[in-house]
Amino acid sequence: MKQLKLIWDFYGPNAEKTAQHHEIHLKEYIQIENLDIKITGCSTISDVHSIAFLVVNEPDMKPIRDALKPHRGQFYI
Numbered sequence: 001m002k003q004l005k006l007i008w009d010f011y012g013p014n015a016e017k018t019a020q021h022h023e024i025h026l027k028e029y030i031q032i033e034n035l036d037i038k039i040t041g042c043s044t045i046s047d048v049h050s051i052a053f054l055v056v057n058e059p060d061m062k063p064i065r066d067a068l069k070p071h072r073g074q075f076y077i
Helices: 015-032 058-068
Strands: 003-011 040-046 049-057 072-076
Touching (some): 015 040, 015 058, 049 058
Antiparallel strands (some): 003 049, 003 072, 040 049
């Protein structure tokens, strides 16, 4: 089954801390909605760009995307 990585981008001097905080909210959403999502995270792209993400199965993507409004997505390998 194909998986998709939903991504939220954060920019600026506080991007890393903002991405880390956003991941907390993603985990809370997963718990509240009782979703079977195991992969979340955050990554630093540069000094002023970080991301938070979660990985969903393709058939489950649309309602999660519509609820959480990620900035972008990509296939997860």
